[in-house]
Amino acid sequence: xxxxxxxxxxxxxxxxxxxxxxxxxxxxxxxxxxxxxxxxxxxxxxxxxxxxxxxxxxxxxxxxxxxxxxxxxxxxxxxxxxxxxxxxxxxxxxxxxxxxxxxxxxxxxxxxxxxxxxxxxxxxxxxxxxxxxxxxxxxxxxxxxxxxxxxxxxxxxxxxxxxxxxxxxxxxxxxxxxxxxxxxxxxxxxxxxxxxxxxxxxxxxxxxxxxxxxxxxxxxxxxxxxxxxxxxx
Amino acid sequence: xxxxxxxxxxxxxxxxxxxxxxxxxxxxxxxxxxxxxxxxxxxxxxxxxxxxxxxxxxxxxxxxxxxxxxxxxxxxxxxxxxxxxxxxxxxxxxxxxxxxxxxxxxxxxxxxxxxxxxxxxxxxxxxxxxxxxxxxxxxxxxxxxxxxxxxxxxxxxxxxxxxxxxxxxxxxxxxxxxxxxxxxxxxxxxxxxxxxxxxxxxxxxxxxxxxxxxxxxxxxxxxxxxxxxxxxx
Numbered sequence: 001x002x003x004x005x006x007x008x009x010x011x012x013x014x015x016x017x018x019x020x021x022x023x024x025x026x027x028x029x030x031x032x033x034x035x036x037x038x039x040x041x042x043x044x045x046x047x048x049x050x051x052x053x054x055x056x057x058x059x060x061x062x063x064x065x066x067x068x069x070x071x072x073x074x075x076x077x078x079x080x081x082x083x084x085x086x087x088x089x090x091x092x093x094x095x096x097x098x099x100x101x102x103x104x105x106x107x108x109x110x111x112x113x114x115x116x117x118x119x120x121x122x123x124x125x126x127x128x129x130x131x132x133x134x135x136x137x138x139x140x141x142x143x144x145x146x147x148x149x150x151x152x153x154x155x156x157x158x159x160x161x162x163x164x165x166x167x168x169x170x171x172x173x174x175x176x177x178x179x180x181x182x183x184x185x186x187x188x189x190x191x192x193x194x195x196x197x198x199x200x201x202x203x204x205x206x207x208x209x210x211x212x213x214x215x216x217x218x219x220x221x222x223x224x225x226x227x228x229x230x231x232x233x
Numbered sequence: 234x235x236x237x238x239x240x241x242x243x244x245x246x247x248x249x250x251x252x253x254x255x256x257x258x259x260x261x262x263x264x265x266x267x268x269x270x271x272x273x274x275x276x277x278x279x280x281x282x283x284x285x286x287x288x289x290x291x292x293x294x295x296x297x298x299x300x301x302x303x304x305x306x307x308x309x310x311x312x313x314x315x316x317x318x319x320x321x322x323x324x325x326x327x328x329x330x331x332x333x334x335x336x337x338x339x340x341x342x343x344x345x346x347x348x349x350x351x352x353x354x355x356x357x358x359x360x361x362x363x364x365x366x367x368x369x370x371x372x373x374x375x376x377x378x379x380x381x382x383x384x385x386x387x388x389x390x391x392x393x394x395x396x397x398x399x400x401x402x403x404x405x406x407x408x409x410x411x412x413x414x415x416x417x418x419x420x421x422x423x424x425x426x427x428x429x430x431x432x433x434x435x436x437x438x439x440x441x442x443x444x445x446x447x448x449x450x451x452x453x454x455x456x457x458x459x460x461x462x463x464x465x466x
Contacts, residue, residue, distance in 0.1 A: 029334075033269045037269065081454075100261075108259070109441050207341035208343050210341065
């Protein structure tokens with residue numbers, strides 16, 4: 001994977017509005033499509049790390065109740081199809097037909113789904129898909145407890161889009177955990193601009209007309225790659 | 234990509250029923266999800282061929298009015314995102330909101346969309362996504378004309394799932410064209426069992442529980458690959 005020197009960062013309102021625009025009738029995407037590609041890129045990041053010598057096999061995907069959690073659920077299905085051993089932690093029941101379909105797909109792939117806190121130390125890697133770019137403080141139950149626990153675990157963490165609980169524009173203002181890895185989706189958010197770990201980007205679906213309309217500097221993915229490493233920005 | 238020695242083939246009714254089962258409430262997939270992964274795997278096949286030395290850049294995607302055509306439209310969007318120059322040939326207007334959303338996504342990626350016959354010789358590669366596993370003879374307007382023309386063109390052809398117009402179980406009984414390349418989706422159909430060109434498989438989403446339920450011998454994809462070459466079966 002080639003590395004980049006420049007990319008556009010989004011603030012919170014831009015992130016939300018761009019998501020809405022992608023799913024407008026004009027542009028035509030559905031949440032299913034975008035989440036499928038996002039979740040796949042998360043799973044591909046782990047395969048990439050394993051290719052480089054890591055042995056992430058037993059993976060707990062921590063999922064919140066929104067789209068960030070949905071991306072996590074989709075990534076768990078892909079990881080299982082890739083031959084790894086993902087499990088999902090939901091922390092509470094989510095009564096949402098869209099979410100339940102994604103969970104059914106995981107059940108049909110024999111992915112264990114937990115509703116209670118798990119021992120994070122039992123896993124090779126944690127995927128943090130609890131809170132995404134729509135988060136506004138404060139942290140709320142039942143997600144506060146696992147987020148605080150991420151600060152003390154020795155298990156490496158891959159955060160999806162923004163580490164859960166971070167301010168989407170200001171970053172880690174609450175002295176929460178810092179993950180080893182981050183995968184930004186579509187474009188990175190302002191709050192991760194000074195993130196020092198390994199930073200990937202996924203979600204290769206920004207339509208050319210919208211790149212132009214917003215003058216976005218977009219990732220220069222190679223070949224059919226679904227991810228790109230941004231760490232050396 | 235590793236090559237296989239054995240795989241399950243589906244007859245027409247199995248293909249249709251399996252598709253329905255994937256999208257049942259129990260299993261939980263939507264057409265959007267399956268088509269996204271199918272279309273992506275078609276595009277990835279072309280990137281793979283280019284990696285091996287081909288120079289397929291200007292590509293015409295011939296799309297029928299059903300799901301095979303939808304897979305083609307999605308592949309065109311991915312090809313454009315991959316930096317190639319795909320165009321879509323539809324042969325007639327399709328009044329279907331689902332289809333129109335997929336086309337809007339292509340329009341936002343500046344993919345030209347044609348409604349009339351095109352000169353096939355102007356392209357480096359043709360993707361045949363006209364008719365799929367639900368086809369029953371005879372060939373009907375306006376798709377008969379491009380299908381007959383595929384027999385005389387010098388431009389190489391990649392067929393999606395089954396060459397258009399072939400009997401899904403008996404193969405090329407009507408003396409139609411034979412493509413250079415084929416990408417079977419999910420599992421290959423009986424009608425392509427004696428296909429002698431380069432044969433890929435994509436659609437890496439068969440849930441583990443359904444693999445077991447039907448005793449399917451499924452493709453052994455590697456890493457995060459979305460395609461696998463079956464030619465040496």
